[in-house]
């Protein structure tokens with residue numbers, strides 16, 4: 001069983017993915033951390049994320065231990081992640097790991113939940129259930145601002161808003177595995193939904209599919 005969640009930045013897909021994986025005891029992979037990790041490795045060496053050779057080398061030598069303790073959730077790393085993510089060699093280097101995780105989830109879990117931008121379209125086109133999670137840009141920017149401002153007092157919500165729009169545009173426009181809803185994805189707009197309500201809506205869809213699958 002594979003559950004795929006895609007969608008734009010700060011739409012709530014990671015929050016849902018975590019709740020779903022806990023509820024069904026499935027393994028969870030936040031695929032954004034892979035791209036953020038590669039971007040962080042490039043930035044740490046003072047490199048330019050848009051340099052194709054540097055980004056490809058970081059992705060090819062990528063290992064989770066290399067980013068241990070790194071703060072990869074900053075908006076700077078997010079922006080750089082969407083730059084390295086447009087690099088085909090980077091995507092190719094990270095694809096196998098994601099596929100293996102979905103096909104053979106760790107610790108004997110009976111299923112996997114992956115969230116990202118291309119899970120339902122490219123990484124796991126045969127996923128059992130697919131969601132495309134959205135919310136209005138204003139609501140997403142506000143949620144992300146609430147998340148980041150405690151560590152960065154003075155951070156402007158307008159700055160986050162602009163950053164999200166630019167990142168979404170880059171992610172949707174790239175040639176290789178652009179952010180897109182799979183044709184068979186369930187659209188889940190969380191703009192007016194609490195986390196509990198969004199999770200309940202997702203569970204209804206998943207339980208319905210599981211019942212049909214037997």
Ligand SMILES: Nc1ncnc2c1ncn2[C@@H]1O[C@H](COP(=O)(O)OP(=O)(O)OP(=O)(O)O)[C@@H](O)[C@H]1O
Pocket residue numbers: 007008009010011012013014015016032143144146147190193194195196198
């Ligand atoms: N339905 C919701 N109502 C209110 N806040 C929410 C909701 N869903 C998520 N959040 C909050 O919004 C923020 C962004 O959510 P989350 O990290 O799940 O988004 P994401 O789509 O995984 O983002 P990214 O792709 O950038 O990692 C978090 O602080 C989370 O707690």
Ligand SMILES: Nc1ccn([C@@H]2O[C@H](COP(=O)(O)O)[C@@H](O)[C@H]2O)c(=O)n1
Pocket residue numbers: 009010031032033035036078081082083085115116117118119167171
């Ligand atoms: N499957 C994916 C996942 C992520 N990306 C890129 O990484 C950036 C950061 O992702 P977050 O989910 O942590 O915000 C994102 O903006 C994408 O550029 C991707 O391309 N494919």
